[in-house]
Amino acid sequence: MFGLLTFEKDSVPLKSIEVQLEVKDHVATVASTLNYENKEDKSVEAVFVFPMPGDAAVCHFSAQVGQTNVVAEVKDKQQAREEYDNGLSSGQQVFILEESDESPDIFALSVGNLHPGESASIRLEYVTELAVQADDGLRFCLPVVLNPRYQPQGSEGPSVQVTSVPAFMVPYSLSFSARVSSPRPVSKVESNSPLEPLQYLSADQTQATFKLAEEYKFDRDVELLIYYKDAQQPTAVVEAGEASAEPGSVMGDPVVMVSLYPEYSESVMSKCNSSGEFVFLLDRSASMDFPLYCGSHESRIASAKDTLLLLLKSLPNGCYFNIYSFGDSYEHVFPLESRDPLCSASITLFIFTDGEVCCTKSVVDEVKKNSEFHRCFSFGIGEGASSELIYGMAREGGGHAQFIIGKERMQPKAMQSLRFALQPRVADVSLSWDLPEGVSATLLSPPIRTLLQGQRSLIYAQLTGECSEATDGCLTVNFTAAGHQCQNQLHFSLRPAEGIAHEAGFDQKGDGPLTCLPIHRLAARTLIRSLEWEHRQNGQEGEVKKILELSIQSGISSVFTAFLAVNKCNGKAVEGPLIYRENPTYMPLLRGGLEFLMFDYLCRERNVFRRIYSSLRKRASASKLGKSFKKKLVSGDSETRKPARDPLLELVSLQNASGCWLLDPCLAAALQKNMQELEETKPKSVKKEVWATILALIWLHGFKVEEKDEWELLAAKAASWLRAKKVVCLRACVEAGNVLLGCNVQTDALGL
Template sequence: MVSCGLLTVQKEPVPLKSIEVELEVRDHVATVVSTLNYENKEDKPLEAVFVFPLPGDAAVCHFSAKIGQTQIVAEVKEKQEAREEYDDALSSGQQAFLLEESEQSPDIFSLSVGSLPPGESASIRLEYVTELAVQADDGLRFCLPAVLNPRYQPQGSEGVQVISVPAFLVPYSLSFSARVSSPRPVSKAESNCSLDPLQYLSTDQTQATVKLAAGHRFDRDVELLIYYKDAHQPTAVVEAGQASAEAGTLMGDPVVMVSLYPEFPQSVMSSLASCGEFVFLMDRSGSMSNTRIRSARDTLLLLLKSLPMGCYFNIYSFGSRYEHIFPKSVEYSEKTMEEALKKVEQMEADLGGTVILQPLKHIYSQPCIPNQPRQLFVFTDGEVWNTKEVIDLVKENSGSHRCFSFGIGEGASSALINGMAKEGGGHAQFITGTDRMQPKVMQSLRFALQPIVEGVSVTWDLPKEVSVTVLSPPITAVFQGQRSLIYAQLTGQSSEAAEGCVTVKYSLAGHPSENQLHFSLRPAADTGLTVHRLAARTLIRSLEMEEGDSRRENDGGVKEKVVQLSVQSGVSSSFTAFIAVNKDKNEAIQGPLLHRDIPVPMDGAVHCCLSSVGMSYEDEDYSSNDDMGFALFETCEDFRGECTDTVLMNKTAEQPPRDPLLQLVSLQKASGCWLLDPALAAALGKSSEEVEKSKPAKANSEVWATILALIWLHGLKMDAKDEWELLAMKAASWLRAQKARCVTECVEAGNALLGCSMKKEALGL
C-alpha cells in the first residue's frame, strides 16, 4: 500500500521544492513536461515518496532524473521487476527512481526518489501526452490536476491512501506556461486561475503563449480552455514510425489519428426524443456539502422540468449507503414530478463516504422498460478508490444504457468521470470553480434526447499496397458536433502523393447517414512520436479493460500483451513502471535511509466539510487508515477552528434567495404550461393585479401565463438559454397543441407588460 503522508506533524522538512510545468498544445493534442526539483536539507540520505494526480487518459512516455551533471533516463519494465530493481539499488547504496501508476485508478501515480544524499539536489523530468476534450462552447479543455482528494475506502479495502493538506500548507511552488499552435487562429485562452495575457507569436494568430500568474495557491486544479476559430473541422494526421523500431510493429509503422465531427440533418435534430428512462444518480457524500448540494438540487429541478411527457424516471442518491425516490422508474407526470421535487428539496450531503458501486448494481439489476432507452446521469465529486471496478461494471452494462457523467469540484477523478462516459457510450463533463452546473447538464440532456445512433461502421479506402489495423475500440456513441477520434496503424509502402479516405456510416432515427474524410498519407513534419504514444495508450487502456474480463475467465494472456506493448512504446500501464538507477555513482551512499512522504493539496470544500463535523479520515465513512485523520487535524488546528466556524455558521445562516430563473422554472407544470397565480406574477416581478389586468379578454388563463413565461425567458434571460431551452420547447409545444386563439394578442400584451419586443416566431409559436 502506498501512503502519501503529512509530514509537518513531526516538523520535518519536505524535500520537494518546486514543480515547473511546460505545456505544448498542437491543435487538439497536448504534450506536458513537468520538472520536479528535490533537495535534501537533512543530515542523512533520504527516500521521498510523492503520490499525485495526472489526467486519467494521459500517456506517460518519458521519465528521467538529473543529479549534478548526470542524466539518467528511466526504462519501462514489468512492475514487480521494476520494484525489485529499485529495492535492490537502495539496499546496495545506489540512487534509484521509480514511477508507477495505481492499479485501482489510472489517474494516480506514485514517484519514489531513493537515496538522495545530504545536501544533494535532483531534478525529475516527467513527460506525458494527452488529447484535449471539446467543451459545450467548443473550447478545448486542458486540466493540470493539482488537487488530490482523499479517496473514500471502506474498511478492509486496499489501494492508494492519500492524506492531503489545505492549500496554504503546501510547501512547494508551481509554475506553468503553455505554447499553443494550430492550423487555425487561436481566438482566446481562459482559465479558472489567474493568467498573464495571451501573447501571439505570429501575425496570423496561429501561435501563442500564455502563463499562469505567479503565486498559484494550489487550491484548485489548473484548467485551461483554448478556443480556435472554426474548431469543428475534421482532420487526419499521419505520423511516421520510429526509425529504430521494427517494421510491422506499432512503433515501426506509420500511425494515423483521425478526428471526425459528425453533423446531423436539421430535420432529425428538430425532433428530440419523447421517450426514454432517465435515471439520475446523485452523490450525497459529506464532501458534496454547502454550495455543491444546493447546485445539485437546482440542477435536478431543471432536469425534471425539462423531461418529455411519456418518459420514465427515477432519482437515486448515494454515500456510504444509497436511497431511491421510487422503488422502480415511474412514468413522468405532474403527480410523480411533484413527488420527486419534494424529496429533492430535502436532499443534504449527509450520506457519509463515496460508495458508487452498490447503487449502480441496483440500477442495472432493474429490468429495462420496452421502447424506453435507459439514460443514466451520474453526478459525483469522484473520490472513489475502486475506479476500475466501477468502469468495468458500466462497460458490462453498456448494451442496455447510455451513461452521462459529471465530475463536480476540484480533484474529481478524470479516470472515473471520463471512463464511465466512454464505456457507457455517453458524454463526460467537469464542473469546477465557479462553473454553473446547469448549462453543462442540460447540454448532456440534449445529447440524451438525440436519437440513438445505431449500426456505426468505419471503412477505409487506401492504396492496395497499404493495409490498416484500427487501434481504437469501436465507436458506439455519436453525438451532434462532438468529436470522435480513431487511431489506426498503416502497414506497407505508399507513394508520397497517395491519399486515403475514411468513412463513418450509421443509422439515425432510421435514416442512413455518413461522414467522410479524405487525407494525405504523407507523414506530418515535427510530430515527434505523439500520435504513436496516444495510439499505444488507447490500445493499452482497451487491453486493460479486456484484462478485467480475462481475469474472470482465468486467461492471463492479456497482461503479457499489455506489458509487451508498454515496454515497446515506452508508455505507462497499470502492469509496468518506469525505473532509473544511477550506476555512475562510484561509492555507496552510507547511513540509514530516512523516508519522507510529500503532502498534496486537497480541495478546501472537502476539508471544510470534514472539519465542520469534527470528523477525521479514520472515521468509518472516510478511510481505513487509523493515523490519517489525527495527522491532518494536529497539523491544521488553527485552520480547523476557522473552517468549522465558517461552515457551522453557513449551516445556520438563511439559505440564499432563490435565483429568479429557477423561481420561474419551479412553477412550470410537467405538461409544459404555467398557471396564472400570484407566485408566477412575483417570479415575473409584477403584481397579480398588473398580470390580471393586462390579460386579453378572450385569452385562456394558462395560455396567457405560459406566453408570459416564454416572453420573460426569451426577452430577459437569453444569457441562460442553455438552461431553459428544453423546457421552453416543451411549453411552446403545449401551446401549439391547445390551438389557442388570440396568441398574437397575448404576445403583444405580454411584451407591453414585461417591456420586451419578442416576435411570436422567436417563441416557437
C-alpha cells in the same frame, strides 16, 4: 525553514515543480520537472503521490543528480520493484515511477538514497488528448489537487494514502508555461487560474504562448480552455513511424489519428427522442455541502439540485425517470419493485459527483459491462474530481463528460448534455478505408458505439504498406440513426504531418517537452487500455504478455510496468534505515472529507444498473410529477418551499411538467408583479393557464435571452402545450403580455 515543514515538523525534500505544456491542435505534451533537495543529515527516501489526467500516456522519466543524467527504462513492475529495493540496500540512487493498480490517474514517485545536502531533478513527460467541451473549447487540466481516495467497505486491495496540508503550508512552488500551435488561428485561452496575457508568435495567430501568473495559489487544479476558429472540422493526421522500431509494429508503422464530427441530416435531427427513460444519480456526501468555489454563497448540492430540477422540467412529455441520491447509503424517489426488464433501449444516466474513489477502474468497468443497457453522462463538480472517473464513465457509457470548475454554471452544461441525450441513437457503426493499393489500416481503438452530433469521436489506426507521399486516403463512416442510413466521409493526405513527430516546440536543453511521436504513444496507450480491460475480464496471461511487450516497446506506462532509473555511481551500502518522507499533497480545507462516494454500492453489487432498469415498475411519467415529490425535490424535508435565489430558476421551478404555468401569487412574484396586475390585464376569453404560460415565455425571451441554452427545451415544451390549446386570440395575448412586462417579443419568436 517553515515552508519545508509538514504538520509534524518533518523536512520535506520536494522544493519546486516546473511544468511546460506544448499543445499541437488536439494533442498536448506535458513535461514536469520535480526538484528535490535533502536538507537533513541522513539519506532520504522520498515518496510523492500525485494526480495525472486519466487518459495520459506517460512516456518519459529521467533523473538529474549533480552532473549525471539517468534515463529510466520501462520494465515489468515486479522486476522494477525488486531492482529498486536492491538498489536502496546497496547505496545506489534509484527512482521508480508507478501507476496505481486501481486508478490510472494516480502515480507514485519514489526517490531513493537522496544523500544529505544533495539535489535531484526528476523529469517526467506525458502526452494526452484534449477533450472538446460543449462550447468547442479544448480542455486541458493540470491536476495539482489530489483528494483522498475512499475505499468502499468490504472491497479488497490497499487504498491510496495521501498526506494533505492546506494551501499556505504547501512546501513547494509551481511554475507553468505553455505554447499552442494549430492549423487554425488560436482565438483565445481561458483559465480558472490567473494567466499572463496571451502572446502571439505569428501574424496568422496560429501560434501563441502564455504563462501562469505569479499570484497563483495551490488552491485549485490548473484548467485551461483553448479555443480555435472553426474548431468543429473533421481532421486526420498521419505520423511517420520510428525509424529504429521494428517494421510492422505499432511504433514502426505510420499511425493516423482521426477526429470525427458526425453530421446528421435535418430529417434525422428532427426525430430527436421525444420519450425515454432517465436515471439521475446525485452525490449527497458531506463535501457536496461546501461552496461551489472559494467565496461562493451557493453550495454544490444546492446547484446540483437546481440543475436537476431544470433537467426534469426540460424532459419531453412521455419520458420516465427515477432519482438516486448516494452518500454512505443510497436512496431513490420511486419504489423499487421486481418486474421484467424495460423494453426501452434509450435508458440514460446522468451522474453528478464531486468526489473520487480508489477503485476507479472497477467503476468504469461496471459502466462498460452494462453499456448495452444505458448511456452515461457524467459531471465532475469542483476542484480535484477524478478525471478518469468522470471521463471514463462517459467514454465507456457512450455519453459525454462535463466538468464544473470555479465560477462556471452547472445548468448550461447539463442542458448541453441533455441535448446530446435526446439525439437519435445510432446503431451499426462501421468504418471503411479507401487506401492506395498495397496500403491497409488496422484500427487500434475500440469499436465506435456512439456518435453524437457536436461531439468529437477520436480513433487511431496503424497504416501498413508503401505508397507515394502525395497519395490521399478516404475514411467512410456508415451508421443508422432514427431509421435512416447515414454516411460521413473524410478525405485526407497520407503524407506525414511535418513537425509533429520530432519537433519539440521548446529548445532541446531541457526547457520543454522532448517527447516525439505523440500520436503513436497515444495510440499505444489506447491499445494498452483495451488489453488491460480484457485481462480484468478474462484473467488470461496472454493479455499480460501483450501489454508488457507493447508497454516496453512504446515506452508507455501500464498497470504491469514501471519506470526505473538507477544511478550506479558512488554507491555505498546504507548504514541503518533511510528516513522515509511522504510529500504532502494539497487538499483544500473546504473539501472536507468525502466519507463515501457515488459508486460505493456499485462496487459491492455488480448488477446495480440492471437492478435500476429492471425495477422501475412504478415509473413516473414526467407529465405526472406528483405534488409530494415536487415538494421533496424543491424544499427537501421542509414544509415551506424556499424561493430560488436565481430569478430564472425560480420561474423554472414553477412550471408544470406538462409545460404550462399556473396563474398564482408565486408566478406573479417571479415576474415581479402582483396578482391584481396579472388578472386585470388578462384578455377575457383566455384561460388562466394559457395567460400564465404566455407571460412566462415572454419573460424568458425578453429578459433571459443570454441564458437561452438553459431554458430553450422547457420553453419549446411550453410552446407545444400552447399550440395544442389552439388559442384564438394569441397575438392579442402576446401584445398584452408585452405591455405588462415591458417587452417587445414577437409571437413567432415564441415558437407559436
